[in-house]
Amino acid sequence: MVYLVMIFDIKDSKQLPDREAVQYKLIDTIKEVNKEYSSIIASDFIITIGDEWQGLLKYPCNYQNIIEFFNKKLNHLNIYCGIGIGVITIHNFELTVNQLDGPAFHLARNAIKIAKEKNISLVVLKDWI
Numbered sequence: 001m002v003y004l005v006m007i008f009d010i011k012d013s014k015q016l017p018d019r020e021a022v023q024y025k026l027i028d029t030i031k032e033v034n035k036e037y038s039s040i041i042a043s044d045f046i047i048t049i050g051d052e053w054q055g056l057l058k059y060p061c062n063y064q065n066i067i068e069f070f071n072k073k074l075n076h077l078n079i080y081c082g083i084g085i086g087v088i089t090i091h092n093f094e095l096t097v098n099q100l101d102g103p104a105f106h107l108a109r110n111a112i113k114i115a116k117e118k119n120i121s122l123v124v125l126k127d128w129i
Helices: 019-036 064-073 103-118
Strands: 002-010 041-049 052-058 079-087 122-126
Touching (some): 002 041, 019 041, 052 103, 064 079
Parallel strands (some): 079 122
Antiparallel strands (some): 002 052, 002 079
């Protein structure tokens, strides 16, 4: 089965004067997106490291709605988004998204790395399935 992994990160977050407030806003926003889009989320979005968060979506889906949701709720922030579309090898959805693995996750990690290196907001990589 094919899934879509989304990894987000806030651009230049260490320079934010209100970093703590941003973290709390991010936590609330993640809770909201998990409720609002539960029908397409396979594994809830969670913060994985600092101000980086990720989630696993059923595929195909309209992932642009989730990007727009985060952009609207976090409107004063610039964010990177790396997306990987492919299979996953760990299917135990009792685990959190950061405990899952597979090619879709590797693609998403590479996509967020490219986005940061090239300073572009969105990179999508898809496995040829």
